[in-house]
Amino acid sequence: MTGIGILQLVIYMAVLILLARPLGTYIANVYEGKSAVNRFFGPMERMIYRVFGTREDIEMNWKTYALAFMVFNVLGLLVVFALQRAQTSLPLNQGIQFLTTTMTPDSAFNTATSFATNTNWQGYGGEMTMTYLTQMLGLTVQNFVSAACGMAVLVALIRSLARRTAQTIGNFWVDITRSTLYILLPLSILLALILVSQGVVQTFNTYTTAQIVDPTGIVTEQTIAVGPAASQIAIKQLGTNGGGFFNANSAHPFENPTPLTNFVQSLSILLIPAALCYTFGKMVGDTRQGWAVLAAMTVIFVALLAGVCLAEQAGNPAIERLGIDQTASALQSGGNMEGKEVRNGIVYSALWAAATTAASNGSVNSMHDSYTPLGGLVPMLLMQFGEVIYGGVGSGLYGMLIFAIIAVFIAGLMVGRTPEYLGKKIEAYEMKMASLVILIPPVVVLVGTAAAIVSAGGLATIWNTTPAAHGFSEVLYAFSSAGNNNGSAFAGLGANTPFYNTALGFAMFFARYWLAIPTLAIAGSLVGKKIVPTSEGTLPTHTTLFIAMLIGVVIIIGALAFFPALALGPIVEHFATIGG
Amino acid sequence: MTTPSRIEWRQVLVPSAVSLIFFTVITGLLYPALITGIAQMVFPHQANGSLLIGEQGTVVGSDLIGQQFSDPAYFWGRLSATSPTPYNAAASSGSNYGPLNPVLIGPEGIIQGRITALHAADAAAGVDTTQPIPVDLVTASASGLDPHISPAAAQYQVARIAVLRDVDTVTLQKLIDQYTEGRTLGVLGEPRVNVLGLNRALDEQFPRPSSPKP
Numbered sequence: 058m059t060g061i062g063i064l065q066l067v068i069y070m071a072v073l074i075l076l077a078r079p080l081g082t083y084i085a086n087v088y089e090g091k092s093a094v095n096r097f098f099g100p101m102e103r104m105i106y107r108v109f110g111t112r113e114d115i116e117m118n119w120k121t122y123a124l125a126f127m128v129f130n131v132l133g134l135l136v137v138f139a140l141q142r143a144q145t146s147l148p149l150n151q152g153i154q155f156l157t158t159t160m161t162p163d164s165a166f167n168t169a170t171s172f173a174t175n176t177n178w179q180g181y182g183g184e185m186t187m188t189y190l191t192q193m194l195g196l197t198v199q200n201f202v203s204a205a206c207g208m209a210v211l212v213a214l215i216r217s218l219a220r221r222t223a224q225t226i227g228n229f230w231v232d233i234t235r236s237t238l239y240i241l242l243p244l245s246i247l248l249a250l251i252l253v254s255q256g257v258v259q260t261f262n263t264y265t266t267a268q269i270v271d272p273t274g275i276v277t278e279q280t281i282a283v284g285p286a287a288s289q290i291a292i293k294q295l296g297t298n299g300g301g302f303f304n305a306n307s308a309h310p311f312e313n314p315t316p317l318t319n320f321v322q323s324l325s326i327l328l329i330p331a332a333l334c335y336t337f338g339k340m341v342g343d344t345r346q347g348w349a350v351l352a353a354m355t356v357i358f359v360a361l362l363a364g365v366c367l368a369e370q371a372g373n374p375a376i377e378r379l380g381i382d383q384t385a386s387a388l389q390s391g392g393n394m395e396g397k398e399v400r401n402g403i404v405y406s407a408l409w410a411a412a413t414t415a416a417s418n419g420s421v422n423s424m425h426d427s428y429t430p431l432g433g434l435v436p437m438l439l440m441q442f443g444e445v446i447y448g449g450v451g452s453g454l455y456g457m458l459i460f461a462i463i464a465v466f467i468a469g470l471m472v473g474r475t476p477e478y479l480g481k482k483i484e485a486y487e488m489k490m491a492s493l494v495i496l497i498p499p500v501v502v503l504v505g506t507a508a509a510i511v512s513a514g515g516l517a518t519i520w521n522t523t524p525a526a527h528g529f530s531e532v533l534y535a536f537s538s539a540g541n542n543n544g545s546a547f548a549g550l551g552a553n554t555p556f557y558n559t560a561l562g563f564a565m566f567f568a569r570y571w572l573a574i575p576t577l578a579i580a581g582s583l584v585g586k587k588i589v590p591t592s593e594g595t596l597p598t599h600t601t602l603f604i605a606m607l608i609g610v611v612i613i614i615g616a617l618a619f620f621p622a623l624a625l626g627p628i629v630e631h632f633a634t635i636g637g
Numbered sequence: 638m639t640t641p642s643r644i645e646w647r648q649v650l651v652p653s654a655v656s657l658i659f660f661t662v663i664t665g666l667l668y669p670a671l672i673t674g675i676a677q678m679v680f681p682h683q684a685n686g687s688l689l690i691g692e693q694g695t696v697v698g699s700d701l702i703g704q705q706f707s708d709p710a711y712f713w714g715r716l717s718a719t720s721p722t723p724y725n726a727a728a729s730s731g732s733n734y735g736p737l738n739p740v741l742i743g744p745e746g747i748i749q750g751r752i753t754a755l756h757a758a759d760a761a762a763g764v765d766t767t768q769p770i771p772v773d774l775v776t777a778s779a780s781g782l783d784p785h786i787s788p789a790a791a792q793y794q795v796a797r798i799a800v801l802r803d804v805d806t807v808t809l810q811k812l813i814d815q816y817t818e819g820r821t822l823g824v825l826g827e828p829r830v831n832v833l834g835l836n837r838a839l840d841e842q843f844p845r846p847s848s849p850k851p
Contacts, residue, residue: 064824105659109652121645128653136657155727185728198665202657230652237660242668249672250679256701259669259676259684264727267688267696270836274707280727281699283686288672292664305729308779310701311686316826372772375742379749382769382789389787390827395741395776396731399715399785402827406779423779424731520733527735549733634737 058370059385062404066362069408070355072324073331077351080328081335087239088212088232088340094239102234109230116225119581122213123574125229126206130173130570133202137169137195141187149190151263155280158186158553167558172199174569175207175298175449177419177544178561180553182304184282189261196300197289201245204296205236207451210573211333212340214455217580218479219341221588226580240329241295249291251321256314259287286311294325297449299419299544307409307422308398319401319422323409326418330447333454341479345599350457353607354415354446361435361446362411368432369393370403374634393432396424407432414439417449419544426521426531426547430631433530434623436545440537442615443498449542452569455576457611459494461598462487462579464610468596468603478598480588487582490575497571499618501540501564506533506622509560518551524633530626537619539564689833697837702726703784704833709758710801710845712786712794714832715773716751719781732777751775764796785829788817802843812838 086092090113095102106112117125141160145153158164164180171178172195181187187196209232216226253259260283267279286302290312293300303309313319331351338347370392372383385391390402397406406423413420414436425436439446445456462478466488469476476483509515509532519528531550538545539561546552552561589595597603676684691697698704703714705724717723718732734741741747752775759766771789791813799806816835819828 061820061824068824108659109655111648111652115648117645117648118642120642121648124644124646125649125653128649129657132653132657136661157728182728182730193669194661194665197669198661201664202660228648230648230656233656237664242664245668246672250675253672253676253680253684256683256687258686259673260686261673262685265686265688265696267698268691269704270697270833270840271704271706271708271711274705274723276705276722276724279698279702279704279724281686281688281702282727282729285669285673287676287684288669291672303729303780305731305780305782308731309729310703310780310782310784314687314701316821320821320825373736373742375737376748376772376775379742379752379775380769381748381752381772381775383772386789388789388792388828389771389773391772393736394772395734395736396779397776398779398783399773399787399829400783400826405826421779424733426733426735427731429736521735521738523739524735524737527737530735547733548731549735630735630737 058366062366065404066366066408069320069324070359073327074355076328077331077335080332081347082339084240084332084336085339087235092239105234106230111228111230113228113231116228118224119226119577122226122229123577126210126573126577127570130206133199134169134173137172137199138165140191140195141165141168144188144191147188147190149193149261150188151261152282153188155264155282156185156188158182160186163555163558164553167562170562170565171544172196172298172300173203174542174565175203175296175417175452176539176542176565176569177293177298177300178539178546178565179300179544180558183301184284184303189284192289192302193285197292200289200292200296200298200300201237201241202233204241204298204450205233207449208236208240208333209233209451210576211451211455214458214576214580215337215340217584218481220584222586223584226584241292244295245288245291248295248321248325249287252287252290252318255318256311257287257290257318258283258311259285261285283311290322293420294322294418295329297326297330297416297418299413301420307420308424313422316400316405319405319409323405323412326412326416327447329450330416330453333451337454343599346479349599349604350454350461353604353611354457356604356608357442357446357611358411358415361439362408365411365432365435366404366407368429368435369407371429373429393427393429396427398422410436411439413545414543415446416453417444417541417543419538421545424548425534425545426549430627430634433547434627437534437537437623437627438616438619440541440543441502441619442611443495444541444543445611445615452542452573456494456572459491459576459579460611460615461607462491463495463614464603464607465596465598467610468606474594477589477595480591481583481586482589487579490579493575494572495614498540498568501567502536503618503622505536505540505560505564509536512556514554514556518554518557520549520551524630526626526629526633530630533622533626535561536564540568542568698833700831700834701784702782706832706836709762709797711836711839712791712798712832713774714786715783716747716775716777717781718777724782726782729780729782731779731781748775759797762797762800764800768793784831784833786832788813788828788830791830791835798839802839802845804843812842
């Protein structure tokens, strides 16, 4: 790694951590109705609730809250499905003659599930498949509300820890409205305008045809796809959605044209998830608790970020053997440049790969399938942790808080005391629900992968079959991504087939809702408990010891289940690479 | 008021439908419309694709989108894996070949093919074919539309272009420097050369002696 490369990473981490406190404070105030925007927009906000048929002070028990979450999501899913199926006969379908991929029912189901669950896995290529109307009314809307739903579940869980002997965990409609209008929307407007100023397209014009400069090759013209991209890209990063406007996602020069857009977009991926840690600390009345969780996330992230940077910078030994210069210098970034853009080089590509899989974002600015085996292992592992290293907006932190509950439980077993987290006793019911949360993703991922590699439908569209370990990695990556609501891919797997559209669609559905609902059940149980006063025997959950314990639990419980599978994929391939 | 365990259906069904309509209007229509409005007013060039207009008033490409260059008298860009033809800006894509895929790294592979093509072009121009080739010149970009190459990749091609365009290498290097963008604020991203911009400048300043432009 070069000095300037390290400096770029340090700047990124510093800005991320520095913004956690101010943004986290603002978010906490928004949810508690105390910020200036609540006061200013209060009358309008109350009018919105009247139209919805609710009131700010009508609170919900966990079952009503969970049901509202589910019904709202299923409804959204149906709308996106219908929009895709009808898109060719709806308005704003300019450029329709360039849409070369048919919108099949299985692809529409997969995409609808994908966007409603905040996964944004894309079996299709944006500029070849979707009309502008579908991108806006279907995908952009779900980018906002699926993120808002994740934040709502989180804030409900936080309330259950902060309140004592209460019965309700908040009003779902109030929570998603505040998340969308006061947090996601203003940040998106700001980001979208920065992006357009740098060259990200935002137009309703149709595709342009250019007469190219060197027509001596096989082509003489270039059709340039455009569209209202900046507005969608802003929320795709901030809402940890990740679904690209174009097929190449954030590698496309119209999505991510300059180092500045790369910096602000990769920052936006982790911005809200990191800030929510501070929000959590503030809302439970002890900011040290938030910092402790953020520290645990950051330690794991930095270690894995370093891993992917080093692996990619070292380059591909097979390319080295062809006599190609992969050395970093002032004149080139060097390293493994297959599937990477020159303006991003190795450092910004590796940083993005780590950030997008640590958060459940899934947008890519380089093609993970072409990474070196160890470079590709890191994003896979970050997803397999259960998307809790920062994680998705809301969903990452509620996942991490479940791990914290398991960590205090294990610590309690070690010393023989009833475990408590933030003064709330952790008992059998909480542990059963927490077990569901941590067991479902490995089951979905591993069973899905196994089913795919023993079925004809699963094997048919693995394009990288030599070495076979790489083909296995592609399938494992796909199910790790869907089964943890990430959405990035080893895109050499042809995933727009009935088999993968259906299997991955169900994986995304289970991974999102079978985790959110047990989490809300835990919230419903915790909120009714009294807060036990701190005593000599209380395990403090803001110390270095607890941070280390939490990291251990995430690694052992979250990721260990995947090691046999990883050994068959990237690890075998790594030895094949260095063995020549 | 809410009772502990009963589900309040009234708080679920109607609000679900109404709020979805509300958020669709706000985030799906008003928000993109607002951004488009501001973008078209303040940044019309960028918002419409940073299009480059040629002498005859026709669009010749985009500042941000790379083009295929096959003529040895031009600087060549990254390999492009878009289908059905390279640099198809209506179907962006990377190669997605794994690092050990023989189609990529084998003796008949894409990288070897590019090495052979570069060496053939160099040999035809009578320049040294023994310098190591920078990696970005033999690998496909992620988007298939990468408009840039590294300064090293541009330098590699200077000798060949200088012969074919009948211009000295120092002048050519100066032109490359003009089309090289450094790191933003001296730190962010990577230095890079815009291939389309550089090649258009070549045509303008050093037209090929043998083949007049049509």
